[in-house]
Amino acid sequence: MITDSEKSAKESFLNLKAYKDFFKKDIEIIHFPSSQEKLDLLSQIERNYAIYKILAGKNWILVFSKDALSVKVRTKENFLKDIINIKKNGELNREFLIEKLYKLGYIREEFPENEGEFSVRGGFLSINIPKVGIVDIDFFGDTIENIFLKSKILTRKEIEEIFILPLYDFNVKSKTPLIFEDEESTFFRDYLKNDIYTLDIYEDLNLPIKGQFYSKFSNPEVGAIKDITQEFTVYKIPLKKELVLLNEKTAFLPEVEEKLELDVEPLKEGDYIIHEDFGIGIYRGIETREIRGKVYDFMILEYAGGEKVYVSYLHFDKIHKYKTNSIIQIDKIGGTSWRNLKKKVKESLKNIAKNLLEIYSKRQNIYRPPxxxxxxxxxxxxxxxxxxxxxxxxxxxxxxxxxxxxxxxxxxxxxxxxxxxxxxxxxxxxxxxxxxxxxxxxxxxxxxxxxxxxxxxxxxxxxxxxxxxxxxxxxxxxxxxxxxxxxxxxxxxxxxxxxxxxxxxxxxxxxxxxxxxxxxxxxxxxxxxxxxxxxxxxxxxxxxxxxxxxxxxxxxxxxxxxxxNTPPEGRYEIKTYVSNFDEELIKKAIEFEIDRNGQVFYLHNRIETIKETADFLKNLAKKA
Structure with a gap:
């Protein structure tokens, strides 16, 4: 779907994701950003992922603005050549892989905490791959013995194959300053073929358009919030704008975020949970059973191999909702993984507590000359x-x-x-x-x-x-x-x-x-x-x-x-604002501070591109 602006593209992307989650459709919603700032790494990661999905096959919806059509990217041949495909038991020279990662823009660190970082420890390579997570690769010589996908709680799942995508639009020649290699490029529009729809586009894009939509014209089947009656079924989902379908008597309204100190989001069937005794499982609903003439509620939890546990309402306090963006591996009833993990954590906590107690006990009795x-x-x-x-x-x-x-x-x-x-x-x-x-x-x-x-x-x-x-x-x-x-x-x-x-x-x-x-x-x-x-x-x-x-x-x-508690003289309350990246807003903020003889601290998140950011600020704020 092509929209008339980047703002509209982002809103459409979020709305489509909300509908996809609500209807539980097995389809991926992807956004191709139009920002061509070479320091904008996140946008380039999103672009490379979008191109990868286009080349990989179907089952996705891609949303972008008309400006994105003119973004220069790798040619199809170069993109396929730059993807690193790693297979278990495959042959790959470790030094060649490290050199390739540098070219794709990855940074070597002691621990790959952030996306686009990797570490080397002997025969092990750990790579934090965007959209995937941390992948551990175990080398024996040039043979890849094992590949593990690591979750955020550091559990590992063995996998057979992984694809590593480029971080930037083009291969990196130099990191400080950031310079790309001079290679053949093409426009993003050249990747587009069929099933293209537009939203609020009034010009000819010179593409095979399958359908056109306009938000500014009235539709007799679409109403407003004032049209909702008691006959309507109303759903609240994280939309940017409401959708009221008059014929279906159905309304989708934006979900208003409530400011609560506690997470009171109810469990839904299919959610992952942690039971204190059995570990990570899947919540499968509530079942009512009659026992000796009395009715009791039981929570059904599913574990590996389809095994189920029925938990009495008296023990619901042992169940906690489990949230993570990583791949989750559920535990096995009677297995040792959860028991061993709990044992390790308990032993570690005991050792730390014991050491701390010893240290602070000694310190209370140690003599230090005044x-x-x-x-x-x-x-x-x-x-x-x-x-x-x-x-x-x-x-x-x-x-x-x-x-x-x-x-x-x-x-x-x-x-x-x-x-x-x-x-x-x-x-x-x-x-x-x-x-x-x-x-x-x-x-x-x-x-x-x-x-x-x-x-x-x-x-x-x-x-x-x-x-x-x-x-x-x-x-x-x-x-x-x-x-x-x-x-x-x-x-x-x-x-x-x-x-x-x-x-x-x-x-x-x-x-x-x-x-x-x-x-x-x-x-x-x-x-x-x-x-x-x-x-x-x-x-x-x-x-x-x-x-x-x-x-x-x-x-x-x-x-x-x-x-x-007392602020220094002349110091005022700190005010914090959250905004999308906006050059004009940054310029106004810097000039406001300079005009009152103040100083500005601009925080940048990557060392290898900090010089370009400094040059950008010098050009943006001439007074500084």
Whole structure:
């Protein structure tokens, strides 16, 4: 179906998906975006998938705007040549596959968390394939021994064959900056053949059109909401616009999203569920049975091999709805998979809880010499802060000083919104720790944040002779190794690093303070590994959104908490807007901020195309 605009194409796509789900039709609804911005990876993924479906066969409906007809894409021959077909027991050189993935635009990472990423571990390749999921390929030499499709809960299903599609419209020649190979192309219209329909198209598209539809003309069979009477059957589905069929006495109305704190969506027959005792199964409805003269309701659950379990209403609390976008493999009654998974989870939780209990029990009894907190140098450092501290910042700093003055390790959570001054509170703690003869380690979740903290700490602390360094994947291995060695020898006072430092055999000279920024983005094991190395270390957690475990520890007394509720002077409430990509809107927002002498932070999601994005912004906002 061809529409008159991209907006209309997206609305039609969503409406068709809603009708398809309602009528349970085994047909796929596909959208071919018209955006020709080379940095728009998602649109190119959708386009390649659409072309693949066109070439693969029937059972789909493709929706796109008339502008998409002129989008340049691979020729049919090149597209088929670029698809990677992997079969179990087939022969394929591993290095050739890796090189091919690079050409198709895939990025090598330690773990393929996002679509279009892959990782290599010995004879294993893990590829996060768009529209498919994470696929593990097991090589023995050049022979593909096994192919597994991994679900989001990391269960694996063995498959025989998989197709890997290109990410971009053309093969990638260079990633930074993003440059495509110069190859033969064609217009998307050349892929179209029969059964083409149009919506609100008044011009000749020079295509074999089978049917034409117009939304602006009246149809005697289609009414409005005001025409609905009690005789009508009304369905609410996620539509963009209502459809009232007068002859059929049927109305389809847009489903209004209700804001509820709990998911109260009822179970429907065919939904996947998890039973606490039996694992993943399929809900097959409710059956009423009479037992000894009394009527009882039983929920019917189907498992592998067609086996069924009848669950009494007394045990409905053991059943939970299961939602996932991955392929689901249901469990077998009497099988070991669910039992083993539960056993592993329980053992893992027990071990973590045991280790945490041991660590915090020891920390309560560990002696750490009280630190000096009223030194003249500390007062001088505080006076040089160029801004006025908020009342909550002053209280948090006093809390930290009080903790340092006690003969046991500090365990404090600093909780406050973005921009409320958590970093400055941490800097005061770092300064006090270092002038008392200790080293400080600041852990952050990302390389960018590590560099920002490094610059700020260097600016504030180096005038006092405090040596600050950082570990970064942007540095060479030799530079990082030298930094680690210097820190171990005590030549560096403050080290800023990401969680990758936890995977090194780092030994500490005299670590006194551990600061964990955005602690909610670190795993439990990662945060506790440092303290296992040195249990007497003082610890500060910085977060805007504390995870339930940390908050529970704070409320139960295992951790102390300081809350920054007071915004700095001149800071207003944050307003968040969600919108489709709109150049004009971005331009207006940037110019508004620049005109009031503000700054703009533009977040981009792929490093290899960040230069093109910067160039795009320079051209868009001339004032910046």
């Amino acid at each position: 630190l000096k907190t009223d030194d003249e140098l500390i007062s001088k450092f505080e006076r040089e802060f160029p801004f006025v501290e908020t009342p909550d910042q002053i209280k948090a700093i006093k809390d930290i000083k009080s903790d340092f003055s006690k003969p046991k390790p500090m365990e404090r959570l600093i909780c406050g919104d973005v921009g409320f001054g958590k970093t400055e509170v941490a800097i005061r703690g770092i300064f006090i720790s270092v002038i008392n003869g200790y080293q400080a380690l600041l852990l952050v979740p990302t390389t960018v944040l590590a560099y920002q903290h490094y610059k700020k700490l260097k600016e504030r602390l180096e005038p006092y002779g405090i040596i600050v360094e950082n570990l970064s994947r942007l540095k060479s291995k030799k530079e990082n190794d030298n930094t680690i060695k210097a820190f171990e020898e005590g030549k560096i006072d403050v080290l800023v690093a990401t969680h990758k430092i936890l995977h090194t055999n780092l030994s500490f000279n005299k670590l006194g303070l551990l600061v964990i920024d955005e602690e909610h983005r670190f795993g439990v094991k990662a945060k506790e590994k440092i303290r296992q190395i040195r249990e007497s270390v003082d610890t500060l957690y910085l977060t805007a959104t504390p995870i339930p475990r940390t908050l529970n520890m704070a409320l139960s007394g295992l951790k102390d908490i300081s809350v920054l």
